[in-house]
Amino acid sequence: xxxxxxxxxxxxxxxLAVVMTACGGTARLEEKSTESVIVTRPSRIVVENFNxxxxxxxxxxxxxxxxxxxxxxxGTRESLKDIDFAITQDGQTVTLKASWPNDxxxxxxxxxx
Numbered sequence: 083x084x085x086x087x088x089x090x091x092x093x094x095x096x097x098l099a100v101v102m103t104a105c106g107g108t109a110r111l112e113e114k115s116t117e118s119v120i121v122t123r124p125s126r127i128v129v130e131n132f133n134x135x136x137x138x139x140x141x142x143x144x145x146x147x148x149x150x151x152x153x154x155x156x157g158t159r160e161s162l163k164d165i166d167f168a169i170t171q172d173g174q175t176v177t178l179k180a181s182w183p184n185d186x187x188x189x190x191x192x193x194x195x
Contacts, residue, residue, distance in 0.1 A: 111154050113162045117169045118147040119176055130179040146176045 121144055129136055134153075148169050152162045170177050 109155075111157065111159050111162060113152045113159075115150050115167070116147060117150070117167075118145045119169055119171045120145050121171070121174075121176065123174065125171075126175045128175060128177045130177065130181070132180060132182070134180075148178050150180075 125146065127138075127146065129138075146169070148167075150167050152165050152167070154161050164182060165180060166182070167178075167180050170179075
């Protein structure tokens with residue numbers, strides 16, 4: 083194989099990668115929010131999540147805060163709106179829940195961290 087042929091093949095692969103990236107092939111879409119509830123004594127934390135990472139940090143103070151990042155690698159910004167997130171409190175139990183709306187189960191491929 084000639085050096086010229088190898089160089090042109092490499093150039094073609096690089097051009098293809100640039101075009102795929104420009105078309106959104108590797109774009110990650112994110113939507114961030116923060117929600118909190120005040121607690122008056124030691125509480126139980128319940129997390130219900132269908133996909134994604136969960137990091138728990140224990141701190142001092144009188145509130146439980148959820149820093150939520152919805153993201154998708156393959157969907158559209160609209161698909162992020164398909165994920166419902168709520169933080170609720172019932173007595174000493176704080177529940178953080180991510181879910182699909184009942185009419186759209188698993189339609190997109192977003193995740194929650």
